[in-house]
Amino acid sequence: MVENATCNCACSEELTEEEMILQLDELIGEYQNKPGGLIPALQIVQSRFGYLPESVLKKISRDFGKPYSEVAGVVSFYSFFSTVPRGKNMVRVCLGTACYVRGGKEVLASVKKELGIDVGETTENRQFSLDVGRCFGACGLAPVIMVNDDVHQRVKPSKIGELLRAYAISEEGVTQ
Amino acid sequence: MRKLIINGKPIEAPDGATILDAAKHAGIRIPTLCFLENREPIGACRVCLVEVTGARTLLSACSTPVSEGMEVKTNSPRVRAARKQVVELLLSEHDGNCPVCDRNQDCELQNLASELGIREIAYEGEKAKARIDDSTPALVRDNSKCIKCRRCVTVCSEMQGVGALYPQGRGFDTMIGPAFTLDLDGVACVQCGQCAAICPVGAISEKSHIESVWKALEDPTKTVVVQTAPAIRAALGECFDCEPGTLVTGKMTTALRELGFDAVFDTDFAADLTIMEEGTELLTRLKKALVDGEEVPLPMFTSCSPGWINFAEYYYPQFLPNLSTCKSPQQMFGAVAKTYYAQKIGVKPDDLIVVSVMPCTAKKFECGREEMNDSGARDVDYVLTTREIGRMIKEAGIDFMSLEDSKMDAPMGLSSGAADIFANTGGVMEAALRTAYEIVTGRSLPMENLHVKPVAGLEGIKEASIKIEGAVSDWSFLEGVTVNVAVAHGLGNARRLLERIKNGEKSYHFVEIMTCPGGCIGGGGQPRFTDDSVRLKRINAIYAEDEGKTVRKSHENEAVQQLYKEFLGAPLGEKSHHLLHTHYHEKDVV
Structure with a gap:
């Protein structure tokens, strides 16, 4: 998408909302007057900062000349967008038709249990966030979960703990 | 034109027409829930489904354009079953x-x-x-x-x-x-x-004020007066199944008396008062600009419409100095009722309850603004919409249609035709010009029937230019000046007009803005359903009300003249300034 969109909020120091606002022009200024520019702009900001804080969305609403209700409507429509900070690792469990019938629900239950959070929540140590997806286009490999950009196929509920621990270790060298 | 067949009936429809347009034109009703005239159809409700020969599925009539030779069924078993299912869902x-x-x-x-x-x-x-x-x-x-x-x-x-x-x-x-x-x-x-x-x-x-009004009417310690906005008389009949545009001024007055109001007054009175204040304010601004060379905010904008005031406070704060400082007629009425009238009848302002009947929901907001208590009490206590007063009349068991006509009470029920037309887009402008032109030239506004045709009607933004000729000595500085005015209704149109003024594309002396399409006759508190045909019928009724009056200029309203003589002094005088004028605040959008 964009070169500097890889941050995904894994920076050691977190930006304040004021600092985010200062970066907005550079990040998404070119989309302001483009028809259909709102969604790509929101994607860039979400990817860069990991979430879309209220003050940032209000600034986007003013800069793009779009009612705040509309910006909020777009943000709340797409599950990719979040208005609260997310964990370093984004876990998405597919509950599309194929994954659903092949045990997606059990996988989800196992993830919830392992992380101790519900859908839409983030672990206290900000390591993991959990969401459900509706088909990642890998139905032949069902059930599927995605962690960040990695697709894990034919996952078993019993192996979820191991799978997630690898992410916690690989990034910080400690288990959660 | 395209030839098509609807329900076996051959009809013609213009290119680009939808099946819904074509059917409507041919007198065939297709039900809708989401459709709005003059707006892009969005096909959200799926109630207008019709069967089109050759199409795999039923199609939404609102968003499907007609094509040559199209065969449409609006009433087949399949259509009926589908519509039923949609509504059941x-x-x-x-x-x-x-x-x-x-x-x-x-x-x-x-x-x-x-x-x-x-x-x-x-x-x-x-x-x-x-x-x-x-x-x-x-x-x-x-x-x-x-x-x-x-x-x-x-x-x-x-x-x-x-x-x-x-x-x-x-x-x-x-x-x-x-x-x-x-x-x-x-x-x-x-x-x-x-x-x-x-x-x-x-x-x-x-938000209903009905219960509060019933309570006030039942309270023996309170004197309860009512004012009705000009737009009510042309719409209230619709609550009792009258055709839109039926004037019911007399029946409305009788009904309000039967409900128990101690005096039935007219916001029209305050509209005439508004013209005296606002007209003088405009002429004063023009004098400052043209004679004294002062920087004064022009164009001046009307300030009768509380939705527009909110809009300016949120979206165009740079124009707040341009707004007339006049309170709206509703608020002027309240301030005068709780001072002048309360004194006249020997009642304390706190024991006088002012109820408004308005075509408007923003008036409920306006009466609660913290600035609106210059009488020493809340200037207006309760605001009922047209729909609410209709409901109260029904609740009281009053057979509205069989009521005799009656007249409003003096002094605050007396008004000119200029006040009536405050109800529709272009009306405040016309009323102001009727008075201002006459003050400046000593002659009547030189237009047929006193109507300023270019600013009447439903076009979104309207303009007119009036050249001042033969100004009397006090106003000789206006001799030969062409006064440019503009009118917008519906805030979308207002925004377009404001942008033109902001960019310097247009310049005017005086601008009327009404929040709702068509003006107050199309207000948010009016009987449902309001479309352009209903708006036009109500507007025509209002002009008929105006033309039926013997006094048609605000400055000729004798009750208003008396108010100045006995109480206020002169327009823009100290007492007026205190009671009838206000100020505005910038508000944050997001």
Whole structure:
């Protein structure tokens, strides 16, 4: 998408909302007057900062000349967008038709249990966030979960703990 | 033109017409819930489904253009079954406790269910989540009744250019409302109530003052007076099944007396007073600009419409100095009633209750503004919409249509024809010009029947230029000056006009802005359903009311002259300044 969109909020120091606002022009200024520019702009900001804080969305609403209700409507429509900070690792469990019938629900239950959070929540140590997806286009490999950009196929509920621990270790060298 | 067949009947329709347009033209009714005239169809409700030969599925009539040789059935078994199913699905998630709903007997969904003969709802599903938002003084929203037709979204964003409402969330959990389902008072809503006027169901309504008014009427320690806005007389009849545009001034007056109001007065009186103040304010600004060479904010904008005031405070604060400082007629009335009239009848302002009947929901907001208590008490206590007063009359068991006509009480029930036309777009401008021209030249406005034709009618933005000739000595500095005026109605049009003024594309001396399309006759508190044909009928009725009056210029209103003589002194004088004028504040949008 964009070169500097890889941050995904894994920076050691977190930006304040004021600092985010200062970066907005550079990040998404070119989309302001483009028809259909709102969604790509929101994607860039979400990817860069990991979430879309209220003050940032209000600034986007003013800069793009779009009612705040509309910006909020777009943000709340797409599950990719979040208005609260997310964990370093984004876990998405597919509950599309194929994954659903092949045990997606059990996988989800196992993830919830392992992380101790519900859908839409983030672990206290900000390591993991959990969401459900509706088909990642890998139905032949069902059930599927995605962690960040990695697709894990034919996952078993019993192996979820191991799978997630690898992410916690690989990034910080400690288990959660 | 395209030739097509609807229900076996050959008809012609212009290129680009939709099946719905063509059918309507041919006198064939296709039910709709989300459709709005003059707006892009969105096909959200699926109620207008029709069968088109050769098409695999049923098509929505509102969004399908006609084509040559098309064969359409609007009343086949397949169509009827599908429509029924669509409405049943809507009803299955709708909080349908009809007998206690604000919209009982006045609901498009209820009517449609009746029309389609729905006797049971085959689907038992989850109901929409109830979420009542009564955060604003003007409006109450109830999401459990919303059918997500999005009409309110369209009028709020496209017609009014406000955009306070938008679908939030996704799928079954979608809620129509402000950003992130905040309450309305947390966003830049101007409280015009066009959403409430257009809502097909009971999801958005005015906040009712009916119970408070009943209570006041029953209180023996209170004197309760009522004022009715000019737009009510041309619309109240619709609450009693009259044709739109039926004038019911006399019956309305009798009904208000029967309800128990101690005096029945007219906002028209205050409209005449407004012209005296606002006309003088305009001429004073022009004098400062042209003679004294002072920097004065021009154009001057009218300030009668509280939705427009909110809009300016939110979106165009740079124009706040341009707004006339005049309070709206409703508030002028309240301030004068609780001082001048209260003194006259020997009642303390606190014991005088002023009730307004307004075509407007924003007036409910306006009467609660903290600036609006210059009489020493709240200038206006309660505001009823046209719909609410209609309901009260019914509740009291008054047979409205069989009432005798009667006249309003003196002194605050006396008015000129110029005040009547405050009800419609172009009317305040015309009324102001009738008086200002005459003050400056000593002669009547030189226009047929005193009407300023270029600023009348439903075009969104209108302009006129009037050359001053033969100015009297006091106003000789205006000799030969061409006064340029503009009129906009509907805040979307207002925004377009303001942008032109801001960019320097246009310059005017005086600009009238009314919040609602058509002006107050199309207000958010008027009987439903208001479309352009209804607006025009109400406007024509208002002009007829004006032409039927012997006094047609505000400065000739003897009761207003007497008010100045006995109480106020002169327009823009110290007392006027204190009671009849106000100030505005910038407000944050987001």
